[in-house]
Amino acid sequence: MTHSDSRLLLGTTESVCPECLETVPAIRYAEGDTVYLEKTCPDHGPIATPIWRGLKSYLLWDKSPRHYAGVSKPATAVDKGCPQDCGLCGNHLQQSCCVLLEVTSRCNLSCPVCFASATHTGEDMPMATIEAWLDTLMDRAGGRVHIQLSGGEPTIRDDLPAIVALTRRKGFSFVQLNTNGLRLSHDPSYLAALVTAGLDCVFLQFDGVSDTVHQALRGARLRAVKERAIEACGLAGVGVVLVPTLVPGVNIDEIGAIVEFAKVHMPVVRAVHFQPISYIGRVPAPPRPETRFTLPEVMAALIAHEGGAISLSDFHPGSAENPFCSFSGRFQVAADGHLTADREPPVSCCGPPTPPLDPAPAPEDRTSCCSSAPKADRATVPSAAVARARRYVTDQWTRADTPEPVDPGLAAFDAILDRRARTLGLSAMVFQDAWTLDLDRLRQCHIHVMAPDQRAIPFCAYNLTNRQGETLHRRPAP
Amino acid sequence: MTTSTDPTPPNPEDLICAKCDTPLRIGKVLASYMGQTFPVDLPLCPTCGFVYVSEDLAEGRMLKVEQALEDK
Numbered sequence: 029m030t031h032s033d034s035r036l037l038l039g040t041t042e043s044v045c046p047e048c049l050e051t052v053p054a055i056r057y058a059e060g061d062t063v064y065l066e067k068t069c070p071d072h073g074p075i076a077t078p079i080w081r082g083l084k085s086y087l088l089w090d091k092s093p094r095h096y097a098g099v100s101k102p103a104t105a106v107d108k109g110c111p112q113d114c115g116l117c118g119n120h121l122q123q124s125c126c127v128l129l130e131v132t133s134r135c136n137l138s139c140p141v142c143f144a145s146a147t148h149t150g151e152d153m154p155m156a157t158i159e160a161w162l163d164t165l166m167d168r169a170g171g172r173v174h175i176q177l178s179g180g181e182p183t184i185r186d187d188l189p190a191i192v193a194l195t196r197r198k199g200f201s202f203v204q205l206n207t208n209g210l211r212l213s214h215d216p217s218y219l220a221a222l223v224t225a226g227l228d229c230v231f232l233q234f235d236g237v238s239d240t241v242h243q244a245l246r247g248a249r250l251r252a253v254k255e256r257a258i259e260a261c262g263l264a265g266v267g268v269v270l271v272p273t274l275v276p277g278v279n280i281d282e283i284g285a286i287v288e289f290a291k292v293h294m295p296v297v298r299a300v301h302f303q304p305i306s307y308i309g310r311v312p313a314p315p316r317p318e319t320r321f322t323l324p325e326v327m328a329a330l331i332a333h334e335g336g337a338i339s340l341s342d343f344h345p346g347s348a349e350n351p352f353c354s355f356s357g358r359f360q361v362a363a364d365g366h367l368t369a370d371r372e373p374p375v376s377c378c379g380p381p382t383p384p385l386d387p388a389p390a391p392e393d394r395t396s397c398c399s400s401a402p403k404a405d406r407a408t409v410p411s412a413a414v415a416r417a418r419r420y421v422t423d424q425w426t427r428a429d430t431p432e433p434v435d436p437g438l439a440a441f442d443a444i445l446d447r448r449a450r451t452l453g454l455s456a457m458v459f460q461d462a463w464t465l466d467l468d469r470l471r472q473c474h475i476h477v478m479a480p481d482q483r484a485i486p487f488c489a490y491n492l493t494n495r496q497g498e499t500l501h502r503r504p505a506p
Numbered sequence: 507m508t509t510s511t512d513p514t515p516p517n518p519e520d521l522i523c524a525k526c527d528t529p530l531r532i533g534k535v536l537a538s539y540m541g542q543t544f545p546v547d548l549p550l551c552p553t554c555g556f557v558y559v560s561e562d563l564a565e566g567r568m569l570k571v572e573q574a575l576e577d578k
Contacts, residue, residue, distance in 0.1 A: 419576075429570055437532065437547025441567045444544075448574045 035059050038086075039468075044111070045069035046314075046462035049494050051109060054466065058083050065464055077463040078317050080352065082324030085340060092344075092351035094472070095413030096121040101168045103483055110467045111492065114501060115483035116476070124169045124484060125348055125414045125474035126421070128206070129153075129161055131191055132180040136210055139246045141273060143309040143459070143491045144502075146180045153480070158191055161478040162198040168484070171199035174418055176206050176231065178477075183211035189221035196226035202422055204229040204269075208246070209257030219264045229425045230261050231301075234270035236282040237289050244278050262296035267427040269453075270297055274304045274321050283326070284333035290452060291365050295428040299453030302326050306459040308491040315463055323355055326456045334367050342369035343454075347420075348413040350469040356455035358424060360447070370451055414474055424453040460488040462495070518549035518558075526553040537568075540575045 036058040043054035054067035066076035080086045104115025133150030235245045242250040290297045304321040345351030358370040428449035473486035492500045519529040530549040537544045549558040
């Protein structure tokens with residue numbers, strides 16, 4: 029390949045060819061304010077893809093320390109190399125933080141955009157397989173792994189409360205539900221059963237505030253459905269994270285309106301977690317540069333919406349994953365909707381275990397983050413970075429209690445709880461596709477999917493599809 | 507003993523310090539956890555300084571505050 033003089037080489041890595049998925053060498057370079065990933069397949073030629081529009085933030089994010097933590101119990105051998113050996117293999121550089129269990133491949137929508145290519149037909153995962161997944165994870169990673177129940181649409185299963193209960197019974201401390209909200213919007217007893225079984229968080233597909241956006245991305249008018257689902261979650265006492273898939277030309281101009289919606293629906297809504305579209309699974313068309321929306325563009329849109337009240341310095345890369353996978357920030361929301369960055373210093377997670385508020389007893393299962401979880405042996409103790417990432421999610425994505433003040437003498441306690449309820453998380457994660465895949469990033473992936481054969485596969489490897497829709501790890505939809 | 511949702515907590519003078527045999531009274535207490543300090547009013551013994559925390563407070567508001575600080 030040839031280089032123009034205006035290019036700034038930023039690094040070398042490996043990727044895959046978006047046509048044949050063969051592993052190929054790749055470079056990252058900046059041209060103007062945009063960072064590209066470029067690679068050349070011997071059979072299919074060169075291709076360059078914009079991956080980060082904003083050189084200033086790229087250089088800032090690049091300074092972020094990389095936290096590597098080896099897999100204590102590799103499940104697959106290192107053989108063909110990344111991303112072929114996933115399971116996890118001994119060369120993976122990060123432990124599991126959040127693990128997806130796809131409990132069904134059926135869905136009650138048929139979205140034009142779906143990483144899982146789900147349809148109305150499909151199959152439910154047998155309960156025996158789900159139980160085996162949980163046992164495998166407990167053995168390999170311990171009970172502090174966060175579990176996301178995903179699909180397909182998990183709520184299409186009537187026995188989902190039993191799956192939540194099983195997950196809790198096996199010793200997992202955090203369970204979130206990845207859902208379109210359809211069933212939650214009209215079945216309060218089902219939602220109540222999920223919460224009673226131990227559901228911690230509803231990870232709600234929420235692409236915008238207008239039916240035009242829902243129609244474009246989900247093939248249905250869902251604005252009122254989302255409203256009712258959030259109201260139901262409030263009544264049921266479970267926190268909600270709004271999860272917009274951002275697509276240029278469809279809903280970029282609703283980013284500000286989504287944030288305003290979140291503010292109005294706090295404290296039920298605890299955070300907005302944006303996901304710029306990745307070209308995996310079912311998408312309307314292969315990507316073009318103008319159909320990419322990168323993380324710094326999301327941050328710029330948020331900063332512009334808040335009219336300068338927040339800035340780039342209020343956002344940070346993730347602590348466990350590769351820094352170019354995500355950003356997050358926490359903000360106090362005033363009564364008038366004004367945002368102020370939450371600048372409380374992070375609590376060190378690796379200090380000595382902190383005694384409880386004297387003299388109140390501490391429950392046995394709330395040990396310091398770097399001590400063993402119940403039933404966990406030393407091999408399953410999480411790395412500090414993974415523990416921190418899990419702690420952030422537990423705090424910012426679960427229900428916030430706002431007790432009625434009954435005693436002015438305890439106002440100092442209530443102030444802490446009120447502050448938490450007024451804190452809004454704004455974050456984003458961009459998944460990789462066959463055009464943007466950077467194996468340096470993939471090796472640090474801490475979001476994994478359990479395959480039917482008990483392998484834990486990094487999300488971006490599991491869902492990887494080439495231009496023709498062929499997969500590397502995921503079984504093709506029936 | 508009271509609950510955190512009980513609007514009529516007992517008179518602290520109904521609580522007697524087992525060590526000093528003195529009625530408790532409401533006083534300023536500094537509770538601290540994970541580097542943060544909370545000035546709160548709780549029943550305490552005016553003689554020995556013993557602080558009384560009801561089970562409901564310990565397992566209610568106090569526990570929620572602990573969890574909020576631990577998860578930061």
